[in-house]
Every structure is written in C-alpha cells, then in structure tokens.
Amino acid sequence: xxxxxxxxxxxxxxxxxxxxxxxxxxxxxxxxxxxxxxxxxxxxxxxxxxxxxxxxxxxxxxxxxxxxxxxxxxxxxxxxxxxxxxxxxxxxxxxxxxxxxxxxxxxxxxxxxxxxxxxxxxxxxxxxxxxxxxxxxxxxxxxxxxxxxxxxxxxxxxxxxxxxxxxxxxxxxxxxxxxxxxxxxxxxxxxxxxxxxxxxxxxxxxxxxxxxxxxxxxxxxxxxxxxxxxxxxxxxxxxxxxxxxxxxxxxxxxxxxxxxxxxxxxxxxxxxxxxxxxxxxxxxxxxxxxxxxxxxxxxxxxxxxxxxxxxxxxxxxxxxxxxxxxxxxxxxxxxxxxxxxxxxxxxxxxxxxxxxxxxxxxxxxxxxxxxxxxxxxxxxxxxxxxxxxxxxxxxxxxxxxxxxxxxxxxxxxxxxxxx
Ligand SMILES: Cc1ncc(COP(=O)(O)O)c(C=O)c1O
Numbered sequence: 504x505x506x507x508x509x510x511x512x513x514x515x516x517x518x519x520x521x522x523x524x525x526x527x528x529x530x531x532x533x534x535x536x537x538x539x540x541x542x543x544x545x546x547x548x549x550x551x552x553x554x555x556x557x558x559x560x561x562x563x564x565x566x567x568x569x570x571x572x573x574x575x576x577x578x579x580x581x582x583x584x585x586x587x588x589x590x591x592x593x594x595x596x597x598x599x600x601x602x603x604x605x606x607x608x609x610x611x612x613x614x615x616x617x618x619x620x621x622x623x624x625x626x627x628x629x630x631x632x633x634x635x636x637x638x639x640x641x642x643x644x645x646x647x648x649x650x651x652x653x654x655x656x657x658x659x660x661x662x663x664x665x666x667x668x669x670x671x672x673x674x675x676x677x678x679x680x681x682x683x684x685x686x687x688x689x690x691x692x693x694x695x696x697x698x699x700x701x702x703x704x705x706x707x708x709x710x711x712x713x714x715x716x717x718x719x720x721x722x723x724x725x726x727x728x729x730x731x732x733x734x735x736x737x738x739x740x741x742x743x744x745x746x747x748x749x750x751x752x753x754x755x756x757x758x759x760x761x762x763x764x765x766x767x768x769x770x771x772x773x774x775x776x777x778x779x780x781x782x783x784x785x786x787x788x789x790x791x792x793x794x795x796x797x798x799x800x801x802x803x804x805x806x807x808x809x810x811x812x813x814x815x816x817x818x819x820x821x822x823x824x825x826x827x828x829x830x831x832x833x834x835x836x837x838x839x840x841x842x843x844x845x846x847x848x849x850x851x852x853x854x855x856x857x858x859x860x861x862x863x864x865x866x867x868x869x870x871x872x873x874x875x876x877x878x879x880x881x882x883x884x885x886x887x888x889x890x891x892x893x894x895x896x897x898x899x900x901x902x903x904x905x906x907x908x909x910x911x912x913x914x915x916x917x918x919x920x921x922x
Pocket of ligand 1 (some may be wrong): 740751
C-alpha cells in the first residue's frame with residue numbers, strides 16, 4: 504500500500520524530514536480497487552455530478568471563452584479573481600457570514616488553503632488540536648510540517664467542549680504551542696455529525712482564552728437536509744477564525760476552486776505564501792465559477808444536490824438498520840443531517856483495516872477509521888460515503904458490508920473472543 508516510501512526507495516534518506524514518513528492515504532490506495540465496476544464503492548467522497556445542468560455549464564464555459572478569453576487565459580493576481588470573491592461573499596451570506604471580498608484569498612480547492620495555512624503557522628513540534636476522527640486530507644497536509652495532531656473526541660453533537668478545555672489546559676501546562684484548533688463543524692467528514700449551536704460559542708471562547716486560532720473548514724454547510732446549519736464559527740468571532748470554503752461539493756471539484764476568509768491582519772501574508780506556492784490560481788476556472796454563481800440559478804442546483812443526497816443518506820441508514828438492527832454485536836452508526844458521510848462503529852474486537860480485503864472480496868469498499876486519526880486509533884470504525892452510488896447500489900453495498908461484519912463476528916464468537 505506504500506508508494507515509493509519503502510526501504511528500497513533510493514531517495515528515502517534525501518527527502519525532507521516532513522516528507523519521509525508520508526504514506527499513501529488509505530483513500531488514495533483504495534481508489535484503484537474501488538473503481539472496479541463490480542465493487543460498490545462507499546469509500547471516496549466524490550460528489551454526484553449528475554445533479555449539474557451540463558448544457559447550461561457548457562454554454563457558460565463557451566461564453567467565458569467568447570467574452571473574456573484575454574483575462575481568463577492570462578495570469579491572475581495572488582488574491583484571486585475579484586468577481587469570484589464578490590460571489591463568494593454572497594455564498595457565505597447564506598450561512599450567516601458577513602464577509603468582505605477584500606478578506607478572501609482564493610485557493611486551489613480548500614486543500615491548498617489547509618496546506619498554505621499550516622506552512623504559514625507551523626514549525627516542527629507545534630500542535631494542532633483536531634476532532635477525533637478528522638478529515639484525512641487535513642492530517643496529511645499538516646503532517647508535512649511535522650506537527651503533532653492532538654485529537655479531541657466527537658459525539659453526536661460534534662466536538663466536546665469539556666474535553667477540549669481539558670486538552671487545551673493540559674497542552675498549556677506542558678508548555679506546548681498550539682497553533683490551530685482545526686474543526687469541520689457541519690456534516691463532518693468523516694463522522695457525519697454537526698457541532699451543536701450551543702457548543703459553538705463555548706468553543707470560540709475557549710480558543711480565545713487559550714490564544715489559539717480556529718481553522719473552520721466548511722465544505723458541506725450548504726448541503727443540510729433540514730434547513731440551514733447553525734451559525735458559522737467565523738460569524739461568531741471574525742477576528743480569531745480562519746474560514747475555509749470550497750465549491751467542490753456545491754458545484755464541482757474539477758474546477759479546484761476554494762478559498763480562505765481570513766482576519767484582515769492575515770490577508771497580505773497569506774497572499775505572499777500563496778504566490779510563493781503557485782503565483783495564482785487558474786483565472787479560467789475562477790472566471791467559470793464566478794459566472795456560474797452570478798448568472799445561473801445555483802440555489803436550485805444546490806437544492807437538487809440536497810434532495811439527491813438526502814435520498815442516499817436514507818438508503819444508507821435504512822440499510823444499516825435492516826442489516827444490523829437486530830444484531831447482537833453492537834454496531835452503531837451516525838445519522839447525518841447533511842453532507843456525504845456515515846461513521847460506523849464496530850465492536851471493539853474488530854479491525855476495519857484488517858477486514859477491508861474481505862469486504863473488497865465481497866465487492867464493497869469503505870475507508871477504515873484509522874485513516875482519520877493521526878495516531879492510528881479508531882481501528883474499530885469505518886467511514887461510509889453515500890454521495891456517489893445510486894440508492895439501489897448503496898443498499899446492495901451495505902448488505903454486502905453487513906454480511907462481512909456478521910461473518911467476522913461469528914468467527915470471533917467461535918474463537919471465544921466475540922462480543
Ligand atoms: C472536510 C474537507 N475539507 C477539505 C476538503 C478538500 O476539498 P477541495 O480541495 O476539493 O476543496 C474536503 C474534501 O473532501 C473535505 O471533506
């Protein structure tokens with residue numbers, strides 16, 4: 504599963520320290536196998552682009568090249584396209600954020616923003632506090648800078664503020680420098696839970712009191728099935744929250760358009776770091792995105808996405824109930840109100856990573872929970888992503904997964920180690 508990082512790699516000793524320990528993420532390694540048509544992939548977090556009005560998009564790309572090729576095909580500025588930043592202000596207003604286009608820096612997906620911010624703030628040995636589990640792409644971006652990620656557990660209402668306080672106090676007592684509190688408050692990847700409104704104020708206060716900057720990553724906030732999400736952390740404390748957005752899940756990931764909304768004092772430094780990385784984002788894809796949100800009925804498209812994903816969430820959760828509802832083994836799962844993911848907790852004796860080859864044999868793919876912990880914990884858990892397969896395929900995939908888990912539990916019982 505490792506790519507180019509084994510002891511036979513002739514370059515191993517020459518890599519920078521932060522790169523030496525990197526291994527292919529479990530998700531990436533899975534993609535090749537999971538893409539086989541006979542496998543129901545509940546693994547990768549791909550949006551279902553069938554919900555996009557393709558003819559409208561084709562016409563729009565054509566208009567961009569007809570009307571503004573001279574700028575769209577040219578280099579741009581490091582802060583990003585001004586028209587795009589204006590529409591992003593409108594998009595964020597949907598989530599109660601009062602932003603100025605001046606405080607936005609566009610990035611190549613929000614993944615680049617995670618990398619640039621870690622580069623900007625983190626020295627080896629610094630600490631980033633994050634939910635446990637946490638988005639795997641953030642963990643890999645952070646790992647390059649040799650930070651220690653300290654996880655704080657989640658429950659059905661998101662990150663637990665009591666546990667956060669204990670962790671921040673302990674780190675302060677140990678003299679550790681905490682650079683960020685990294686959180687995905689809405690429809691969490693991978694846990695599917697949403698940070699309760701009442702916890703948000705408390706979290707913001709705790710971060711302030713401990714002089715820790717919040718990194719709020721919000722790709723899924725507009726994909727709630729039952730109305731808007733609670734106020735963004737950025738809306739509560741604009742001066743101590745860096746807010747990351749992306750068009751990947753509410754439009755499409757292929758354009759690679761994301762952004763950071765930063766406290767004004769951080770903006771110029773972030774632009775410098777962005778320019779050092781890649782000069783500027785793509786003017787072409789930013790122009791397409793700007794016109795999409797300025798000219799198309801994008802709220803209708805997002806509504807279509809929400810309906811599609813709700814149906815898929817229902818298929819997943821119903822199939823889990825049917826399969827595991829009566830099981831004695833104690834399998835639990837989250838029931839998301841939006842987004843793409845369900846987090847499944849298995850009896851502690853099971854290891855989802857060891858079980859994966861059997862699942863692939865049974866033609867279903869998932870991501871083992873340990874991928875979402877910097878310390879490799881979470882072994883008895885897994886993430887299911889329901890965004891891409893049709894509801895029927897989801898039901899079939901979950902049925903296959905239930906078969907595999909049930910066999911594992913039977914085996915454990917036969918060995919006298921079962922739950
Ligand atoms: C929580 C979270 N943050 C960031 C990203 C990165 O998204 P992108 O780089 O496509 O904007 C993802 C993608 O799945 C995600 O789930």
